[in-house]
Amino acid sequence: MIPVQGVDAQTIAVLGLGRSGTATAAALAAGGAQVVAWDDGNDTRAAAETQGLRILDLTRDANWQGVSALIVSPGIPHLYPRAHPVIAKAYQLGIPVDNDIGLFFRSYATEDWDGFDRAPRVIAVTGSNGKSTTTALIHHVLEECGRPSQMGGNIGTGVLSLQPAIDGEVAVLELSSYQTDLARALTPDVAVFTNLSPDHLDRHGGLGGYFAAKRRLFAEGGPDRAVIGVDEPEGQYLAGQLAMGPADDRVIRISAGQKLDGAAWSVFARKGFLSEYRKGRQAASIDLREMRGLPGAHNHQNACAAYAACRAVGLAPREIEAAFHSFAGLPHRSQTVAEIGGVRYVNDSKATNVDAAAKALQAFPRIRWIAGGLGKEGGIAALAPHLGGVVKAYLIGHSARDFALELGQTPYEVAETMDQAVARAAAEAEPGDTVLLAPAAASFDQYPNFEKRGEDFVRLVEALPGS
The missing domain is CATH 3.40.1190.10 (Mur-like, catalytic domain)
Structure with missing residues (x-):
């Protein structure tokens, strides 16, 4: 742990008590600060309280007495589309707002x-x-x-x-x-x-x-x-x-x-x-x-x-x-999972936007592309110039049919789920092909995050015959 300097005997408020927030609270306390904390989630607050954190409702003006700074977890909006009410309150009171990076x-x-x-x-x-x-x-x-x-x-x-x-x-x-x-x-x-x-x-x-x-x-x-x-x-x-x-x-x-x-x-x-x-x-x-x-x-x-x-x-x-x-790459980022019968299986679940998916599609010559999920604004129309190497697309999730309308002449089928997509791609793949998961979409329709989506792909690939 890196104790925070320059906070001894000060009262510092922490907003957001996930991994970043709880670590920040501990580092502030190690630096001598008196830490008060708030999170919008009841369960999160209760868990933090059991760890000894002092919970104060920072939506109430009275609880800002003596607070010299507010430290905010990165996922909480501080300006757009609108500032979180607690951050807006700090602005009104002239209290400095910072994060763990600062x-x-x-x-x-x-x-x-x-x-x-x-x-x-x-x-x-x-x-x-x-x-x-x-x-x-x-x-x-x-x-x-x-x-x-x-x-x-x-x-x-x-x-x-x-x-x-x-x-x-x-x-x-x-x-x-x-x-x-x-x-x-x-x-x-x-x-x-x-x-x-x-x-x-x-x-x-x-x-x-x-x-x-x-x-x-x-x-x-x-x-x-x-x-x-x-x-x-x-x-x-x-x-x-x-x-x-x-x-x-x-x-x-x-x-x-x-x-x-x-x-x-x-x-x-x-x-x-x-x-x-x-x-x-x-x-x-x-x-x-x-x-x-x-x-x-x-x-x-x-x-x-x-x-x-x-x-x-x-x-x-x-x-x-x-x-x-000797660099093996990162999980979910152009990660080669297996080679089975001359077919390469690549997990690029982190390709959650069109630009990242475009880069993945340019990395391999013959691709059986697993795409879809919760599509982002603009869909996948911008990927048209990069579909030349796609032998066939296997579309999953909420935006599967929307994506299908933007594929032009590229062969596709709506597979709905990862299980079906991997099974169909593996059945049709030929030696020299790459079965590529590069969704060009968020995961939240079927998975809590892109990591879980990638782990599901890996699990299914590892269960294929010959793996």
Whole structure:
């Protein structure tokens, strides 16, 4: 646990008592704060009370007496589509609102660091797609290269549940737009922006607000190095704002499809090869094509981002390349589950939006595509240019029939459930095919989250004959 600094003897309120909220309350208490807490759920409040938390109804004005700050869990809206009533009350009372990410950045560094040979560092990764894989890949490379490392944030461990840093350690954080939008302190040593595509628009008041939330990671604290994906206009804009000019190597531009050799420092992937350029000259090259944990152009972009971040903290190209080979990938993200009779089964349940599904569809040549669930605004019409490799689609869930209307000439059948979809795809698949779960939809019509959906796919695949 990382005790929160600067809160001794203060009364701090915590809103939201899930995993993040309870960890935050514990870290505040470890820092000497008097913690009061509230959650809208009766059962959640009762559970927190049994753990010794002091529950106060923060919807009542009288309970704000003496409160000096409100710490909010990331899932609770603080502005759009409307602020939660408790947060709105804090605004009215002039009480600062923060989250666990802000507390982490103001508390991670301690006096113990003065005795370290090498100061700990923080790499923070944000973006629309690929940030979990990029974060995990950076962490994997650091560990394989013998650098002490912890991973947390929006993946794995909550930031305040990480352990205090040791000499030379690197903390690798995945940060969502919900987390970067509200944090009052954002000071990573290396900040990574993977890409941008429309998502969470209601929460941020539109695409501009969504991008602004991501941009805060770079604008608030000014990282020593910024790794920026420049395959979208927003990334190009961000890189242009941060760099003082073409010779400024504090910005490392990355791309998953275009050659970048005009900037001081760039990393890009083309035709399966990663290249690093510095001052117009190639510094390194890595063949990504046989790395099974990193299939497809979207994972090659993740590899570029991770490579650049690891180079920024002093790792050598050949060290990074060796570590890439042993990366197995993350569950539910282009995860190869099995190969049965020459057919590959891939779980990309995390592909919950059109952009992520498009990247998955471009990663394999002959696809039997399992898609559907609770469709998002706009449906899947934007996937039309990426359906050339789809032999047949097997549609499940609430939006199955809506998706069918948008498939054009692509063969399909409405399978309704995952059981039927896997059974039908497996029965019809031929050697060389990939049975790909890339739903392009949320899971909430049939599953509590994308993880459970992916686990169901894995279970069904593992039960197939020959598995």
